[in-house]
Amino acid sequence: MTTTKPNHIGRKIARIRELRGMKQETLAEELGISQQSVSTLEKSETVDAKKLERVAQVLGVTKEGIENFSEEAVFNIIGNTVTNHDNSSLFAYQPTFNPLDKLVEAYEENKKLYERLVQAEQDKVNYLEALLKKK
Template sequence: MAETVKKHIGRNIARIREMRGMKQETLAELLGVSQQKVSLFENAEELEDVKLEPIAKALEISVEALKNFSEDAFFNIISNTFNTNDNGIAILRTEIYQPTFNPIDKLLESYEENKKLYERLLESEKEKSRLIEELINKITKA
């Protein structure tokens, strides 16, 4: 027989759902149940593991994390959620890297820098041509 949870599991479900910015309707769609059923889950003091597994999967956390929920630990769970592979082995999935800079701004900065370098190179080439012309003129007059 499935083990039942001693804590008020429904409050944990509701709190995690709210912290994820998810509505009951959205969770209901993910679970394939009605919104009223989700409300019943959230009001239940205990739920069997068989019912917790799809709920935990929909909330993208482990069943253990759902059972032992604390708000302090929640942020660690969200940033390091667990997935399982075909063998049932837990795999740590880290958050996608989000750069702290705007890549387009960096691209524009690089473009401007390249433009300035090109202009300096062009000026240098013009100066070189002018000096060569002066040298040629001096040689031909001498």
């Protein structure tokens, strides 16, 4: 089993990047360096302050946030802020109307609209026929 040193900055950068759902290529592009350089950076135990500041900016955290990052703290925060209530009641949808009645209503409305459309077309045909007979 390999253990990483508690203050391995490169590993912290990698974990924050992963938690952000960001690929090494994306971080590299944002930093204007190669993906291999990001890989090397993430393997580095220490990173100079200026570079760390730029990485932090791209990752949307502070330099101190990277330096003090602790995976245990992240999971503690998540565990303390996310409550897993039983949401099954959200899926017990009980409409105040009978859906079948609404379906029949919609069908009847469509039928009436169709009948009006057919009648309008018939009126148009009759009108055009009357015009032709006059000529």
